[in-house]
Amino acid sequence: MNINISLKKMLVIAAKDIKTYYGKPPSLFYGIVLPFALFGAFLAGRPCVTEEYRVVGVTVLSTFFGGTTIAAVVLPLERRSGTIDRLILAPISFKTLLLGKSLAGFMFSFPVTLLVLSIILPFTGFWNLNPLLLVVSIALSVIFSCAFGLAFSASANDVADVMWPMNFVRFFMIFFSGVFMPIDEIYLFMPSLKFIAYLLPLTYSVDAVYQSIVGINDLMMLITDFTILITITVMLYYIAYRRFIKTLT
Amino acid sequence: MQNKNARESENAGEELKVAIEARGLTKQYGEFTAVNGLNLKVFDGEFFGLLGPNGAGKTTTVKMLTGLTKPTKGEALIMDANIMERPLDVKRVIGVVPEVSNIYVEMTAWENLLFAAELYDVSRGEAIERAKMLLEVFGLYERRNDKAANFSKGMRRRLAIAMALIHSPKVLFLDEPTSGLDVQSTRNIREVVRRLNRDGVTVFMTTHFIDEADNLCDRVGIINRGQLAALDTPERLKQMIGGKLSVEISLQPIPSLEELKEVSSDVTKTGDKFIVYTESPSTTLSELVKLANVKGWRIISVRTLTPSLEDVFVKLTGLTAVDVERLELIRPSGKGRSRE
Ligand SMILES: Nc1ncnc2c1ncn2[C@@H]1O[C@H](COP(=O)(O)OP(=O)(O)O)[C@@H](O)[C@H]1O
Ligand SMILES: [Mg+2]
Numbered sequence: 001m002n003i004n005i006s007l008k009k010m011l012v013i014a015a016k017d018i019k020t021y022y023g024k025p026p027s028l029f030y031g032i033v034l035p036f037a038l039f040g041a042f043l044a045g046r047p048c049v050t051e052e053y054r055v056v057g058v059t060v061l062s063t064f065f066g067g068t069t070i071a072a073v074v075l076p077l078e079r080r081s082g083t084i085d086r087l088i089l090a091p092i093s094f095k096t097l098l099l100g101k102s103l104a105g106f107m108f109s110f111p112v113t114l115l116v117l118s119i120i121l122p123f124t125g126f127w128n129l130n131p132l133l134l135v136v137s138i139a140l141s142v143i144f145s146c147a148f149g150l151a152f153s154a155s156a157n158d159v160a161d162v163m164w165p166m167n168f169v170r171f172f173m174i175f176f177s178g179v180f181m182p183i184d185e186i187y188l189f190m191p192s193l194k195f196i197a198y199l200l201p202l203t204y205s206v207d208a209v210y211q212s213i214v215g216i217n218d219l220m221m222l223i224t225d226f227t228i229l230i231t232i233t234v235m236l237y238y239i240a241y242r243r244f245i246k247t248l249t
Numbered sequence: 250m251q252n253k254n255a256r257e258s259e260n261a262g263e264e265l266k267v268a269i270e271a272r273g274l275t276k277q278y279g280e281f282t283a284v285n286g287l288n289l290k291v292f293d294g295e296f297f298g299l300l301g302p303n304g305a306g307k308t309t310t311v312k313m314l315t316g317l318t319k320p321t322k323g324e325a326l327i328m329d330a331n332i333m334e335r336p337l338d339v340k341r342v343i344g345v346v347p348e349v350s351n352i353y354v355e356m357t358a359w360e361n362l363l364f365a366a367e368l369y370d371v372s373r374g375e376a377i378e379r380a381k382m383l384l385e386v387f388g389l390y391e392r393r394n395d396k397a398a399n400f401s402k403g404m405r406r407r408l409a410i411a412m413a414l415i416h417s418p419k420v421l422f423l424d425e426p427t428s429g430l431d432v433q434s435t436r437n438i439r440e441v442v443r444r445l446n447r448d449g450v451t452v453f454m455t456t457h458f459i460d461e462a463d464n465l466c467d468r469v470g471i472i473n474r475g476q477l478a479a480l481d482t483p484e485r486l487k488q489m490i491g492g493k494l495s496v497e498i499s500l501q502p503i504p505s506l507e508e509l510k511e512v513s514s515d516v517t518k519t520g521d522k523f524i525v526y527t528e529s530p531s532t533t534l535s536e537l538v539k540l541a542n543v544k545g546w547r548i549i550s551v552r553t554l555t556p557s558l559e560d561v562f563v564k565l566t567g568l569t570a571v572d573v574e575r576l577e578l579i580r581p582s583g584k585g586r587s588r589e
Contacts, residue, residue, distance in 0.1 A: 004337075012367040020355040082349040086412070088317055090368040091340040249319045 004093035013100030066109030067145025102146035128215030147236035154243035177202035266293035273323035298466035307455035344418030350409035354398040369416035403434030478565040
């Protein structure tokens with residue numbers, strides 16, 4: 001089967017995006033302001049949450065906010081300027097186009113997250129940190145976030161049309177996925193609602209990053225985390241693809 | 250050059266290569282039909298013009314022919330390949346300049362061209378060579394390292410066309426390439442496109458400038474309200490409205506159109522003048538003079554006219570010549586009606 005994806009063209013598109021959006025407000029915010037804000041949040045974190053949990057929260061927030069935001073602006077910005085036509089007219093498949101677009105989000109959010117961690121980690125106890133697993137977990141979380149931002153924005157003409165609904169869903173997910181405190185604590189008084197957490201993909205990002213930092217304590221759960229994140233990411237890309245194709249009719 | 254007179258060889262019964270074909274192309278937006286059952290063939294090496302007023306369906310047609318939008322019905326073929334079935338094969342051989350200059354204003358002219366080259370797999374060496382050549386041709390070489398954000402509308406348009414040419418396309422689509430541009434850019438663009446066509450590139454250009462269609466195109470299709478009203482060479486289109494000549498007359502007080510229909514049923518009003526189409530201008534002229542005497546009208550001016558593409562356009566689209574001028578369908582500098 002010819003899946004028609006060109007890695008080279010993906011890189012061409014992503015490199016162009018980084019060149020053009022570098023220096024624009026969203027990238028400045030997520031590239032510079034957010035890491036420092038997160039570092040501050042880490043230092044000022046509530047004492048009732050353990051230090052390692054605060055590192056997990058900051059890491060997941062960085063991947064999720066960075067990935068979703070960049071991936072959600074790259075398409076609408078090109079639609080508004082009319083330059084999207086150039087990419088649609090080019091001899092590349094729409095899959096390559098969309099993956100290239102989200103690659104720009106990855107190339108932004110992934111290094112920024114690693115940067116944030118490299119600032120924070122020297123202040124911590126390192127625990128049983130597994131560097132390879134951590135990098136893989138972060139990468140997966142960023143890829144999922146990019147797919148999420150892309151699915152939201154695939155048919156939008158304006159950044160503003162995307163941000164409002166996406167922020168609503170993002171904050172809901174962040175709160176109920178245990179980014180700020182362990183899910184057992186969130187649902188302490190309503191344990192019957194805990195199933196909500198298991199419906200939200202971000203919960204699995206949190207667990208994967210947590211196990212990479214404190215050491216693997218539940219291998220089955222870690223495998224589940226990766227499986228679910230990959231499955232959801234593929235589904236989100238499919239949704240993005242369908243929505244994108246629909247704009248051409 | 251060899252295909253320049255595609256239509257002539259068609260008459261000679263030669264097999265012609267079709268570069269662009271529309272088969273019953275239809276586009277509906279909800280209940281509204283923007284383009285309705287469009288059929289046309291553009292031959293290899295031809296310079297084809299699609300002429301029509303604003304909202305006629307020109308852009309929608311280009312979008313369907315180039316894969317930017319899916320037709321509701323019908324098919325678009327480029328070099329015998331269906332754009333919906335083999336999009337990548339088609340996209341490799343076409344260059345498209347959309348209505349809005351699709352350049353990246355955050356990047357320099359040079360970066361824009363190299364990015365376009367990478368999208369089309371043009372090798373680095375060739376890309377540099379072609380980018381240089383194209384920038385020179387379009388008079389942008391000195392400004393190559395300036396961000397496109399600092400470019401005027403005409404410069405942006407020229408850069409957009411240069412980008413559409415970076416991969417040496419066999420078929421070039423231009424959607425109103427000179428609309429709203431300064432005289433210098435317009436001249437430059439027309440000259441470059443004409444030269445490209447002479448070198449064998451098939452050109453499909455939309456325009457609402459009648460003189461542009463008349464001066465550049467081998468054949469012109471006139472589109473109005475989503476339908477092709479006529480398609481032929483500019484000269485034949487002019488003959489088509491009867492090979493008829495016409496008499497232009499201005500009278501005081503201005504009579505109604507109905508009153509003039511006593512002379513001929515084929516009359517249109519343009520501003521304060523009337524155009525009476527006729528086989529025999531001299532007969533019509535004497536009839537007009539007679540009528541004017543009977544009615545007591547004063548003849549302010551009178552002249553006989555040969556048909557122009559504008560007449561064809563006015564006749565086929567049902568727009569009056571006043572509309573034509575209001576819609577800026579002709580440039581002030583444009584070729585006017587020729588005088589007998
Ligand atoms: N996306 C769209 N949705 C609804 N109507 C549209 C859309 N695009 C074009 N139209 C309508 O279709 C008609 C033809 O438009 P267009 O092809 O842009 O004309 P032209 O290029 O000849 O000026 C116009 O009436 C326009 O308003
Ligand atoms: Mg148009």
